[in-house]
Amino acid sequence: MSIRQRVKWRDAFLLTMVAAAPALCLAAAPAFGERVDLSAAERKRVLAVTAPADDFSKAERYEAMPGGATTARKSAGRQAFSFPASNISSGGRESFVLGEALFGKLWVSSPASTRASDGLGPLFNARACSSCHIRNGRGLAPDGEGNEGSLVLALSAANGVDPVYGAQLQTRAVQGLQAEAVTRTVYEAFPVRLGDGTVVTLRRPVYLLENLAHGPLGRQTRVSPRLAPPIIGLGLVEQIALSDLQNLEDPLDIDNDGISGRINWVVDPQTGKKVAGRYGWKASRHSIRAQSAAAFLTDIGLSTTLFPAHGGDCTSLQPDCLAAPHGAQSRLGPVEVSDTVLDMVTHYAGHIAVPKRRQVDDPRVLEGKALFYGAGCVSCHQPKFVTRRGEEAGANDFQLIWPYSDFLLHDMGDGLADECGTDLAREWRTPPLWGIGLTEAVLGRENYLHDGRARTLQEAILWHGGEAKAARDAFADMPESQRDALIAFLKSL
Known part of the structure; x- marks a missing residue:
């Protein structure tokens, strides 16, 4: 079962539960994997807006605002990661x-x-x-x-x-x-x-x-x-519901899709x-x-x-x-x-804003987005979440965000393995991709992965192995024009 199938199965299950109990309130016991911070109507709404994309002819609604209302609207070059959340008090x-x-x-x-x-x-x-x-x-x-x-x-x-x-x-x-x-x-x-x-x-x-x-x-x-x-968007990450992360786990690869992320x-x-x-x-x-x-x-x-x-x-x-x-x-x-x-x-x-995306409606970017999905990259780079409700979340409360990460550990193969000698040697948390297209503008040059060995996004992709090998191979087998389109999509993030 692919990640898309798994998400659809989970979403269908939760929607069935919501439909069967329209009077469900916060005090009621939630179905497995449901958000206890949300009402039934809010859960239904969240499932709808976080569903995987299936139309790549145009940008999704709100896609240009990866941090929701916290998103920095200014384009500031080297200072692009320096703004507070736009909705901060x-x-x-x-x-x-x-x-x-x-x-x-x-x-x-x-x-x-x-x-x-x-x-x-x-x-x-x-x-x-x-x-x-x-x-x-x-x-x-x-x-x-x-x-x-x-x-x-x-x-x-x-x-x-x-x-x-x-x-x-x-x-x-x-x-x-x-x-x-x-x-x-x-x-x-x-x-x-x-x-x-x-x-x-x-x-x-x-x-x-x-x-x-x-x-x-x-x-x-x-x-x-x-x-x-x-360190952009860290406060938003802290407000992702634990149940949302647990719903993406599959440590034993029960669905047999080769992806076995775990908390x-x-x-x-x-x-x-x-x-x-x-x-x-x-x-x-x-x-x-x-x-x-x-x-x-x-x-x-x-x-x-x-x-x-x-x-x-x-x-x-x-x-x-x-x-x-x-x-x-x-x-x-x-x-x-x-x-x-x-x-x-x-x-x-916790309140450093994620920058607004660029060129989300560009045909080349949309083509690259379709290729990113088609190659299976979203199996780990989960596009969307809605953060938790609650006063303690402040500006980060109930935001539709686009981090492109599941924040789980995945086996990335021998090529990227640490020499740490522990069970985590081959496992890495999926890094969020928001802001990655501004790396050169902010840093002055490009370097990626945990040690900076990759000088370009293409090199970073080619280092993927383990659970990500199939996605890496799909990218490597693309003609140059498609590889360029996928990189254009990443550059827009």
């Missing part, structure tokens, strides 16, 4: 501006006269959130000629993190300490021949570690490269409960707040109430690092990043 806008300042703030080592800005490190990769999320877009990939961009190298071993170096290699250090390593990326090129004879050169990264401060990594430690993903259930660091991961390349965090706190810890070396270690990613085998001064101040609380600061950064990251 005046108070929310003020908080957005404060959070934006904190997101771009450069932290300094302790002790410092700035008082409110010290606590950096002692070991770190960046001094500000914006150093990795360039203009709120993706990180900059290594160029293979000595400039490592904003790439970080995560570490993992059979028992968790590296016993000496922790969860991530820290390539910078405060005065008096030595950085953990110098990293260098080189690329191996290899050709791929497409169906029409076109040869595309892909590049495979190789990571070299030099000047390791405490000797070699553990024998079981594996290195996993990571670039920061774009990555993770632990909420605040409550200790199992929750659905939505953020990060492996869907390892469930909320913007948890994701932000984790980045403060491992990337900048700052403690929060969620992760209160003042030494950041320092381990017990790095006593000099643990003994370094920290920035926690009694008048501001027990950690370096107070809950107030963390909340403002979370608010900012």
Whole structure:
């Protein structure tokens, strides 16, 4: 059963339930997979507007507004990812501006006269959130000629993190300490021949570690490269109903269509409960707040109430690092990043608008959209959702959104597999595609995938394997004119 068939089966089932119980209210027990935040009439409406496209002769209604009412209407080139949600309140806008300042703030080592800005490190990769999320877009990939961009190298071993170096290699250090390593990326090129004879050169990264401060990594430690993903639309993602994600799961591939996406259930660091991961390349965090706190810890070396270690990613085998001064101040609380600061950064990251789409009615774009559907790309890149109802959602409440992701983990094959040595090695969360056509405008160049190895969207597609191999092969077998049309569609997102 294809994803389209599965969705139609699910939708038909839910519509039958709604028709059989027209008086259904929020207090009534919902049918399996139904939205408990919606009335029966709203559920019916949501099923209708999120149904897969079947007419590619024209753009769908509201398709140009991928973030619903939150969508940024302005076309701003390099600043395209810098606007707050268009429907944000005046108070929310003020908080957005404060959070934006904190997101771009450069932290300094302790002790410092700035008082409110010290606590950096002692070991770190960046001094500000914006150093990795360039203009709120993706990180900059290594160029293979000595400039490592904003790439970080995560570490993992059979028992968790590296016993000496922790969860991530820290390539910078405060005065008096030595950085953990110098990293260098080189690329191996290899050709791929497409169906029409076109040869595309892909590049495979190789990571070299030099000047390791405490000797070699553990024998079981594996290195996993990571670039920061774009952070537009994060608040909308947080408001996607869990039942909508569960309805897209098929971990055992029961319908036998080769697609077996699954939710990555993770632990909420605040409550200790199992929750659905939505953020990060492996869907390892469930909320913007948890994701932000984790980045403060491992990337900048700052403690929060969620992760209160003042030494950041320092381990017990790095006593000099643990003994370094920290920035926690009694008048501001027990950690370096107070809950107030963390909340403002979370608010900012949760209200960055997705840009309005371009050329949605262009015949070439519509042709590419039809090819995107026909190749099976929507099996993982789910086009549409309607976010949850509820006052807590604020500007992100009840919006028809077009992220082109199911936010599930999928096996992407050996070519993209991590060396992390865990069950997740081959599995990746489907990244949302909204805004992907503005990558070059925002970043200044194109680089895609978790490590930036793909220099074009075509290269990114050709790296797909595993569950995505059939879609990849369909693209590779298209004539050049059709491949160009599909890329034109992606560029319009």
